Amino acid sequence: MTRLGNAERLEDRARDLDGKGLNAFRLAYVTLDAAPKPAFAWLDVEFWNANALAPLPPREAFKIQGATRQRSGNPARAVAVLQVLPGAGNTLRLQIAPVGDYSTYLLSTTSVGLGAPDNALPLAMDPLLNALPFKFRPGCFNLNCTPMEKGRPAPTEPEIDYLARDYDSFRHVLIAAMMRRVPGWSPSSEADLDQVLIDLVAADADEQADYHDRVMNERALATARKRVSLARHARLLDYHIHQGNQASTWLALEVAGMVDLPATGQDEFGVWSGRAWQDDDAVIFAMARDGGSWRQRCFAQLNRLRLYTWGKTVTALAAGSTEADLTAATPLTQTEAEALRDFFLGTHASQVPGPGAADVNTAVDQLLIQEALNPETGTANGRRIAQRQLLQLLPLHGPIARAEALQDPFTGEWLVRVRWRAEDALRQNFCFVCDCAGQPVEDVSLFHANLLRVTQGRPRITTFRAPGQPLGGADERSFVASDSVSYEIVLRQAGSASPPRGVLCPLPASPLAYRASAPGGETPTRTTAQVMVQGFAEPWQEQSDLIESQRDDQHFIVETDELGGSSLRFGDGSNGAALPMGAFVQCRYRVGQGSQGNVGADSLVGFVDASGAVQRVWNPFDVTNGRDPEPAAEIVRRVPEAYRQHQLRAVTLDDYARRAEELPGVAHARARYAWTGSWRCVQVAIDPAGGIVLAEPLRRALADHLDAVRLIGEDLEVGAARYVPLDIKLSLCAQPAYWPEDLRAALEEEFSGGWMRDGRHGFFHPDRWTFGQPLYASQLIGRALSVTGVGRVLRTSMRRWNPGSGGGLTEIDIDPLALPESRLEKIPVGPFEIIVVANDPDHLETGRIRFEITGGRR
Structure with missing residues (x-):
């Protein structure tokens, strides 16, 4: 021993x-x-x-x-x-x-x-x-003089089942361990103390294992289930997940007198669908509190504006119109016409902001034209709700006057002529005077100018106070709900004396409404939260993250979980300013989001107005821009590949072309290199959408858009494409039952450069042709044969308008006895050329097509 x-x-x-x-x-x-x-x-x-x-x-x-x-x-x-x-x-x-x-x-x-x-x-x-x-020989036997120590066998490790991850398996492991270590022990009644302790330990281990599994799932994008984790993983790849956005629409009003909305003393002006905003199925909209002038001034003179028909001689406005002559319910005098004109010009005396009205917008920049009566019956029954259009008036200081007062010399009555943008030209004909049962019916369509923008969501105000401070009351019965809760101080470590990591303010109501933003991951999402902190005069600004926020930046972020709950997170004093000790935070936000706000036209008819001046409200158009949050499955699928779609530098010529085609108004683009004598230049040719004229504002916008991605050392030139006018002649044989004149009109429409009556593009519509696209004779023949009444095509001839620029006359005689015959005839064009045939007799240099028709009805 x-x-x-x-x-x-x-x-x-x-x-x-x-x-x-x-x-x-x-x-x-x-x-x-x-x-x-x-x-x-x-x-x-x-x-x-x-x-x-x-x-x-x-x-x-x-x-x-x-x-x-x-x-x-x-x-x-x-x-x-x-x-x-x-x-x-x-x-x-x-x-x-x-x-x-x-x-x-x-x-x-x-x-x-x-x-x-x-x-x-x-x-x-x-x-x-x-x-x-x-020892007889106390010296070392060899060079290793370290005393020999006897080893011991390793202690027997307890058998642990590492696959145990739930209550039953943990309970089984504990029972087996007790039976091995306590001789004679065996499980008995569940009421025994040892059995109760085993059950309690197994239940706690089950919770810990579940928490561990959930934490491990959140570490990777593919397995994360928390929306906050998905958002943070996505930000590592420069992707902003889309949180959905609130619906928005235009609202038309009729008021008595002049009224500012919301009225003085009223916090919000809201509208809703259904009978009352308290109903569970009511969809609530309110004015957006964005910008300095977020309130809107409405005028009774702009409730309903009629079309001046010049003695019932002008009964409709044709599609494509960009101006209209307006009058009121009663004939206008010169003073009244000039006053109405001043409303559109923003110079009326009542449009001058008064004391306490610095946040009121008094401009009249839009018009609503809508069908008020059924032109077939002269009553409101059966009127077409889709027969409505929003018109954006011309700029105030543009070369063409937005509005002017005129007098009809025949009747002596005064009128106001208003003009709107060409891109808002009427998409269809609007009827204003019709005959029903032999009686003329006027005001079939009307104009409305009291318009304001509203967004979905019930307004709410939440006040956050420091833990331990008394809370204020809550009011859920008012249209603008209010409550008071305590915010949470996030510590770095339990019991640590170091400064906290920040402050977390969970919003008690959900879902928090997000503002409109484009999906795709490039645009950061922004909420409707407006945050004021005690001791600061300006509202704090929302950011996507606090990584680049300085220690004194008044920033906060919003995180929304998978259940729709949102929290405001403030900085720690290093990344973003920290909240002062004991300060309270007031957050005004909207509750409501996604497709729930997509309602039909004329659904928003209920309103709350303390002034009593609002007589009627309605939404003229269907609300369709409410969008639900991006699903988690789509986030996991898109984030790893989304960065490949965002080209931040134009390296190749195709990069320049694709970048140019991103802008609205550009149908196609083509780029090439050119040498200026000193450096390399990138020339970008543009094919505008719907036409052949590159407007100067679009050209400047393209130059700025491309300049942001061009390489250093490369100059940039943006210009229009080179258009190639053609001279084409088709000889056709009409079927016996068709008049040649009617067939010619159908052919001219089929080969036009605009829209056809059935909604199709004409054959030579500019959007059907792009760079380097040749014209084949077979295309002309096939399109001509598709016109009802054409028996067969006898001959086609086509050439460039100026033969000296390349491409002579190409003629094809089609002999029905020689068919089938395979012949490939075309007019080739260069890589930066686009075919154009406008068939305008006033501008033959833009191409023409002629038809020689034989046969038919005589």
């Missing part, structure tokens, strides 16, 4: 043996004979005292044990004491033979077989100190 003890206390025990009449080994010196192979060794054994050393003990009183190779227990070659001689002081000299090996031997005393007085020393030896280890 190996004993481990305190060395100092063991030495104290040995010194005290003399007083007890006992003795013990202290140390020994080994001396070998000088011969190469010594036959014996001398062992000088020193004792702690002289007790029992006289008379001299016999050699049988000493016993030697140990050794690994030459053991002392072998009778033939046993290591034993040969004789005992007295030594100096408390020492005995023992002769030992034979000399043992390199292992450690143990010298002890024994009284077995001895009688008095030979057994005096063994009986006087302290049992604790009656053993003395020694």
